[in-house]
Amino acid sequence: MADNTDFELYGFWRTSATYRVRVALNLKGLTAREHDINLDKGEQLSADFLAINPLGAIPALIESGQPPMTESLAILEFIDETHPAPPLLPADPRGRARVRSIAQMLAADTHPLIVPRVRKYLTEVGGFDQAAVKAWMTHWFGTGLAAVERRLSSEAATGAFCHGDAVTIADICLGSITVLARVNKLALPPLPTIDRIMARCEAMEAFAKADPMQQAGAPKA
Amino acid sequence: MADNTDFELYGFWRTSATYRVRVALNLKGLTAREHDINLDKGEQLSADFLAINPLGAIPALIESGQPPMTESLAILEFIDETHPAPPLLPADPRGRARVRSIAQMLAADTHPLIVPRVRKYLTEVGGFDQAAVKAWMTHWFGTGLAAVERRLSSEAATGAFCHGDAVTIADICLGSITVLARVNKLALPPLPTIDRIMARCEAMEAFAKADPMQQAGAPKA
Structure with missing residues (x-):
């Protein structure tokens, strides 16, 4: 299963912005392995996570070998541009x-x-x-x-x-x-x-x- | 001059979001007649302005006969999609x-x-x-x-x-x-x-x- 996953998603169970990315991936039929970055424990600023995303920001969506993408609305537009069906924006x-x-x-x-x-x-x-x-x-x-x-x-x-x-x-x-x-x-x-x-x-x-x-x-x- | 104006822009001299729309219009060579909505006086909630934009939000960009568009980043994407040169986003x-x-x-x-x-x-x-x-x-x-x-x-x-x-x-x-x-x-x-x-x-x-x-x-x- 791991090798068939489209993305790695660094997020937190509760956050609104991670939720947005999850829904968009689900709508497009894309899969992500989700990594829990515990904001209550400050894990977004841990050395381990900063090595993955120097911005210390979640959600971060990573496609193998590419730099992390951040900011949920930018990620949603990317997902929609690269996987157009079903569209997440109207045509006009x-x-x-x-x-x-x-x-x-x-x-x-x-x-x-x-x-x-x-x-x-x-x-x-x-x-x-x-x-x-x-x-x-x-x-x-x-x-x-x-x-x-x-x-x-x-x-x-x-x-x-x-x-x-x-x-x-x-x-x-x-x-x-x-x-x-x-x-x-x-x-x-x-x-x-x-x-x-x-x-x-x-x-x-x-x-x-x-x-x-x-x-x-x-x-x- | 008035009749050749592309848009009506409701904004305020100081606001960051109005500035964004102004720059985008300027880059595209588009013109707007700007109407000053004084936030310090609460004019965004006046009956006169609510008749123009029921949301009471600036910036609002209006093309003749169309409903107001709001939220600066949504407006910037609209301007870029409808007037592609010069582009305000990369191609990839x-x-x-x-x-x-x-x-x-x-x-x-x-x-x-x-x-x-x-x-x-x-x-x-x-x-x-x-x-x-x-x-x-x-x-x-x-x-x-x-x-x-x-x-x-x-x-x-x-x-x-x-x-x-x-x-x-x-x-x-x-x-x-x-x-x-x-x-x-x-x-x-x-x-x-x-x-x-x-x-x-x-x-x-x-x-x-x-x-x-x-x-x-x-x-x-």
Whole structure:
């Protein structure tokens, strides 16, 4: 099996960005051997991992003999360009712009605000206690998801999924935030359109298999 | 002149994301009539602007009769797909992945941490004073730029610009952070490779004309 694996994926069971890469690989029928880099233990900065990815960043996707690729959205575009079926972006430039815009609202405007290094700064430098950190996470997830809900519920291009009736990187990014909100038990505003789309996504094996709680490093239920 | 303008661009003199769109339009020889949405006065949430972009988000790029496009990186990809010369991404998928990864390190991992709504939360809810906000901005700009410097100074694909010898969206995102650091007078670590690349970019009219201090809304020197 090892020799038939398409990629090595360095990630962590819980992280939103690793989830995105997992879903995209699953949708394309690609395989990756996943290596757990425990962010809670700081393993992303260990000498062993820095020898693999000098940036100390996960997710890192490696194809044999090639330098690591980083940043989940860049990896998703690479996977889509090199393995075009099924497509993860619509064919028309305006549709692509809408999908990428929704993806950025989640992966750029929302997710980077709650990653471990930011929470560490807020507690160690900013004087936030655990309740204040949870309020911070709840605020930014709620703000980001409510803005996406407003788009999805009002824009004609929304279909069974975020854009029409096929899965795109917008759905992948949406799932990456909603599953992380669930892992962190965050109280969110009502999100009926997002809930509808996510129920559809999570019924697909590609999404279900990528769920944080299904990964090797996840805590036992 | 008005009737020959390609786009309407809603932005603000100072913002990093508006700068990115300006540079891309300039590089492609496209024109936009720019409308100043004053973030300091909350104009992005005014009824007038919400009638134009219900998301209340800048930059918003509008082509006559079409819905607004948002999120700077989605807009840059749209501009590049619909106006291919000169290209803002390399031709090979691995090169494109590297460029998009560097762009995301700046536009996703760095910039969203210091936008007005985050600074507002830190002061109004988090108890940060102005010195603490400045330390926050300095920390995240320094962290993000130092990580990019480490890549650019060590990876063989770096050339006169971030990737080889042609301008890409990585250079545009790099410029968007360095000009904002300058506007905010942030003390940064030594960044010799970034300084070299940025000197080259800023010698180009497309970058120089996009500089925040050159815009109509900028404070007088």
